Amino acid sequence: MTEQNKVALIAGAAGGLGQVVTRQLAEAGFSLxxxxxxxxxxxALLADLNLNPSDHFTQSVDLTNPDSLNAIAPAIREKYGRLDLLINLVGGWAGGETLLEVQxxxxxxxxxQHLWSSFYLTQVFLPLLKENGFGRVITVxxxxxxxxxxxxxxxxxGKAAQDALMLTLAAELAGSGVTANIIQVKAIDVKHRRQTDTTGKYTSWTTPEEIVSAVMYLASDEAAHLNGLRLPLYG
Ligand SMILES: NC(=O)c1ccc[n+]([C@@H]2O[C@H](COP(=O)([O-])OP(=O)(O)OC[C@H]3O[C@@H](n4cnc5c(N)ncnc54)[C@H](OP(=O)(O)O)[C@@H]3O)[C@@H](O)[C@H]2O)c1
Known part of the structure; x- marks a missing residue:
């Protein structure tokens, strides 16, 4: 099956990485x-990418709320009848406080943001992914x-809990044709500072394009044997 017939669900599509992943998958011919x-x-993302809204599905939803996610799953099934790629790029960061200080x-x-969004996405969409005998679940x-x-x-x-979910999922999916893999990055270099900065501050950062290349590989037929990876993409 070519990418032209495949369907990708991207959660957090309007985020810094989500926009780049969405662009690449659209160019590769995925329905979104x-x-x-x-x-x-x-x-605005669809407009930016010159994509016809009626060809693709968009929905604002709080992914930490299972009821709202359950409500949109039938619409995706009705529109496409299949799902091949489930990418969770929902993000958020908190830091700067010790465990004694943090609320x-x-x-x-x-x-x-990290565990429960992945948990609900998995519970709601895994059945559809498994129906094809081909599927990819990816988190960053x-x-x-x-x-x-x-x-x-x-x-x-939050990230450790999300990783534990993904690794459990991978173990449970072994041999099913659906894989679950984690891409690891330290920080995403959306502004491509690594290329111009001479201080060395950004050397371990990863560009969205580098992450997208890994996503495209993990999504390919050739990566069928890769399951339960923590793939480090940082220098
Ligand atoms: N940025 C980094 O340096 C870095 C490092 C390591 C790992 N990662 C991971 O890489 C992935 C992408 O990161 P990013 O920097 O692109 O993130 P981002 O720019 O912060 O975008 C995150 C997206 O998640 C959406 N979102 C957040 N909470 C949500 C919720 N409850 N329901 C639905 N959508 C929600 C946001 O929606 P709105 O558009 O409505 O705000 C936003 O579009 C994330 O999983 C992140 O944890 C990032």
């Missing part, structure tokens, strides 16, 4: 289901999940 919190931003609310927000995580620096506890806890 784009989710985010803000409908105007999703519409429980901050930890809860990080768990909501951070080495903080396994090696957290001081004062990043809330974020590290």
């Amino acid at each position: 289901a784009l989710l985010g919190r803000n409908q105007e931003r999703l519409d 429980a609310d901050t930890v809860e927000t990080m768990l909501n 995580s951070s080495p903080s999940a396994t090696n957290p620096p001081p004062k990043t506890g809330a974020y590290a806890i």
Whole structure:
């Protein structure tokens, strides 16, 4: 099956990385289901990419709320009848406080954005992914999940929980034709500072284009045997 017949759901599509991933998948011929919190931003993204809104699905939704996600799943099934690629790029960062200082609310927000968005997306869309006998689930995580620096506890806890979900999913999907993989980056170099900066401050950052290349590979037929990876993309 070519990309022309494939359907990709991108959660957090209007974010810094989401926009670049959306552009690349559209250029490759994927049909798109784009989710985010803000409908105007999703519409503007389609307009920016010169994509006909009726060819693609966009919906503002709070991905930490399972009821609203359940409500849109039938619409995606009705429009496309299949799903091949589920990419969760919902983001958010919190840091600068020790575990003694950080408020429980901050930890809860990080768990909501990273763990619970992935949990609900998985529960709602995995059945559709599995129907084809082909599917890819991809998240973008951070080495903080396994090696957290001081004062990043809330974020590290959120990413570690999301990683545990993905690795469990990979183990449960083994042999099904659906894979689950994690791309790890330290920071995303949306402004391509690494190319111009001479201080060395950005050497470990990863450009969105580098991440997209990894996404495209993991999404390909050739990556069928790669499952449960934590793929480091930082220098
Ligand atoms: N940026 C980094 O340096 C870095 C480093 C390591 C890993 N990552 C991971 O890479 C991925 C992409 O990062 P990014 O920098 O592109 O993130 P970003 O620019 O902050 O974008 C995140 C997107 O998630 C959406 N979002 C947040 N909460 C949501 C919710 N409850 N329901 C629905 N949508 C929600 C936001 O929607 P709105 O448009 O409505 O705000 C936004 O479009 C994330 O998973 C992030 O954790 C990023």
